[in-house]
Amino acid sequence: MTDKSGRARLGRRVIAPVLAVVVLAAGAYLWLDTNLFGREDVCGGLVSSGSAEAVFPHSGRISDRAGLDDSSSDRIAFTCTVESSSFLLGPETEYLKISGSRERGDFPFSEYGRWPSPATVSFFSGGATGGVGSDHGWVLLPDACTTTDGPAIIEGYAPEGSDSVKFARLLTEVANNTAKRGDCASEKPLTAPQTLGTAPEPHRVQEGAVCGLTALEFPGPKAQARADVTETVQDSAGPTWSCEVDDHATYAVTQEPRLVAGIRSSPRFTEQPRVAGLQVMGFDPTHVVADCAGIPTYFSMEVHQGYTSALEKPGAPSLRGLYDNFVDIVGERFGCGTS
Structure with a gap:
């Protein structure tokens, strides 16, 4: 009887530290390699952390180290870089660059080099108007945001391997938030496409x-x-x-x-x-x-x-x-x- 009780106590002494290590490791993973219990939004509230996290190909902690740069007097104009950092799975940090600006209306077709070739872009319209290439996309803000300087857009650069539909969803969400910020939101919010066409092959x-x-x-x-x-x-x-x-x-x-x-x-x-x-x-x-x-x-x-x-x-x-x-x-x- 004594031997059995001793073995039980010994087992508890061994198991308890192991469980503690497992709990600490799980907690460290959730804190360092996911956005669980992290901020709900970044970039001054324009970017939802959850939507940004969905775009990144790998899990990580979401942040906007430098924050929102909105030094322009135009409430539509801003730049922000969202980071996804992973400590346990590798040192590489992934970046998602988002900006708001005014462009000449034919920007997707007239600035060769800055924008993806329109022949390789998946365009969408209806609930929102925009286009997504391999790692670069844009969405038009509502018509009320257009001024004599031209239409307003949200532009984004995503890491290679990002899901294009989730990227379009994020850009549309930021377009709605930016329109609210600029007091030019439409009564009915922009809605992102559920699917996108596949880019054609040469x-x-x-x-x-x-x-x-x-x-x-x-x-x-x-x-x-x-x-x-x-x-x-x-x-x-x-x-x-x-x-x-x-x-x-x-x-x-x-x-x-x-x-x-x-x-x-x-x-x-x-x-x-x-x-x-x-x-x-x-x-x-x-x-x-x-x-x-x-x-x-x-x-x-x-x-x-x-x-x-x-x-x-x-x-x-x-x-x-x-x-x-x-x-x-x-x-x-x-x-x-x-x-």
């Missing part, structure tokens, strides 16, 4: 069917159209179409109402020379809005090095000729006709 340009369209001219010497040049075509059922011919040109057309409204309300939007016989207004001769069967339709063309370096070669179309051909051929899909 493929070789087919002779006689650039961007999948017969009669669309190749943006370079004709002989080069048969070379190993790839293209990426964003051809979803939505109101935005885009095609990038690698290193040569990127085309985009949109009839998305809120995007076009932002374009038309931007500074320096004025009358431009006719394009393919159409009366147009815009920012310059290759970024314009035309009337297509009563629907304002935006056309954008950005040329790249593969085109500009070949301008002196035989068979290279002129910039004006290339753009006229683009508006003429692609415009047919959007109900455009000479007016």
